[in-house]
Amino acid sequence: MRRRKKQTKIWTISDLVAHLRSKIDEDPQLQTLWVKGEITNFTLHERSGHMYFTLKDEQTRVKAAMFSSQNRRLRFRPQNGDSVFALARLSMYEREGQVQLYVQEMQMSGIGDLYTRFVRLKEQLEQEGYFSAPAKPLPRFPRRVGVVTSASGAVIRDIIITMRQRFPLTEILLFPVAVQGTNAANEIAEGIEILTQQGDVDVLIVGRGGGSLEELWAFNERQVADSLFRTTLPVISAVGHETDTTISDYVADHRAATPTAAAAMIVPDQIELREQLRLLQHRLIQAQRRVLDQRLQTLTNWQERLQYSGPKVKIQQYVQQVDQWGSMIRDRLDSQVQIKKQRLEHFMSKLRLLSPKGKLITNQERLERLKNRLQLSMNHQLERYREQLMKQIVQLEALSPLKVMQRGYSLAYRYHDQSLVTSVKNVQSGDLLRVRLSDGAVKCQVWSTEE
Known part of the structure; x- marks a missing residue:
């Protein structure tokens, strides 16, 4: 047995397969390539939705897989014997140690030329920024919707029925065009430009019903993409069915799976609006009731404050103060009168002690005069104090708001x-x-x- 050299590397099968996979994955030519072949050994896993099959030609074959995230966009159901074009990347399935194609897109080989044109235009427009422009928002309540489609197809009928059911106030302006044929793309582009220039359209729907790639091809033309990119109106692309994809879908601001879905995207549902209005009306009534309750509470508080600090209370306080002043004046007058009486008694006592009869008579007369003068002075003083008191009462009444109102003011x-x-x-x-x-x-x- 030959002795191996120390520097010789021993590969495990796993290492060898992993090395081969890394070499394949590092080759950019093998990461995006178109392959033509015939499908055989086709299997669809019902639970996962993944497709597994073999692509072959006259000389060899290679295994392939197309996962559900990619195959859901297929416009046909693959079968054994189908001749197809597949966009795929090549890698190694390490568990089996076999090279395998991971398919991203697939078309029947009979339309391979059209699909190649589609992919090339899509890549060109993407590089020019047609797909990265920010989408224009849809109006909340559009007044007029422009529709670019066939006048005789089911598309315009579905749009009219849906919009009339959801929001009949929105007007529909149809620009009839051919949706397939040699001149269809020019008519569609012209319709978009004319409705844009018209100025009274809020949003556009561009679309048609489902069909084959050839029938939908007008919506894959460059002039339609240019018109969609230049328009200042928000555009919804509603071409074909949910599985159909066109250049218009990528350039338009929004995409709808069907024309009916496009109409539903544009106008609100009047039933939902009525429910929203009912809820808003209920909230408004509740808010008005809360405000009214707050105002009533404020009014009640002011009424309570007026009971304790209003004009009537102040007048009562002034009347009480006048009564106090009157009592003070009477007390002061009574005190002065008492002092005068005491002095008079004192003089009379002295007079009785010193009195001869003549002086007594004279003093009696003088005393009478003094008494009269004193009485007159007291009366004058009392009258003056009474007049001052009445003036103050009149002034207080003049300041009273109620007194002013009694004279006819309000x-x-x-x-x-x-x-x-x-x-x-x-x-x-x-x-x-x-x-x-x-x-x-x-x-x-x-x-x-x-x-």
Whole structure:
């Protein structure tokens, strides 16, 4: 047995397969390539949705897999014997140690040329930024919707029925075009440009019903993509069915699976709007009730404050103060009278002690005169104090708001916010006022104002 050299590397099968896979994965030519072949050994896993099959030609074959995330966009159901074009990357399935194609897109080989044109235009437009432009938002309540489609197909009928059911206020402006044929792309592009220039359209729907790649090809033309890219209106592409994909779908601001779905995207549902309005009305009524309760509580608080600090309470305090002043004046007068009487008694006592009869008579007369003068002085002083008291009472009554109202004056307030009206400039014809009188209030409406 030959002895191996120390520097010789021993590979495990796993290492060898992993090395081969890394070499294949590092080759950029093998990561995106088109392969033509015939399908055989086709298997569809029902639970996962993954497809496993073999692609072969006259000389050899290679295994392939197409996972559900990619095969759901297929426009046909692969079968054994189908001749197809497949866009795939090559790698190693390490568990089996075999090279395998991981398919991303697949078309029947009969339309391979069209699909190649589709892919090339898609890559070109993507490089030019047609797909990365920010999508224009759809209007919340469009007034007029422009539709570029066939006048005789089911598309326009479905759009009209859906929009009439959901939101009949929106108008529909149809620009009839051919949706397939040699001149279809030019007509579609012209329709987009004319509706854009018209100025009274809020949003566009561009679409047609389902069909084969050849039938949908008008929506894969460059002139249609240019018109969609240049328009200032938001556009919804509704071409074919959900599994159909066109260049228009990539360039348009929004894509709808069907024309009916496009109509539903544009206009709101009137049933949902009515429910929203009902909820908003309920919330508004609740808010108004809360505001009214707060205003009523504020009014109650002011009424309670007026009971303890209003004009009537102040007048009562002034009357009480006048009574106190009157009592003080009477007490002071009584004190002075008492002092005078005491002095008089003192003089009379001295007079009795010193009195000869003549002086007694003289003094009696003098005493009588002094008594009269004293009485007269006291009367004058009492009258002066009474007059001062009455003047103060009159002044207090003149300051009373109720007294002013009794003379025919009143206070006018705005009926809703209770603000005081101080000028005719503060009111207008038709305004409601609350007029405060001395014995109550009246509710009035302004007919006119005069300065």
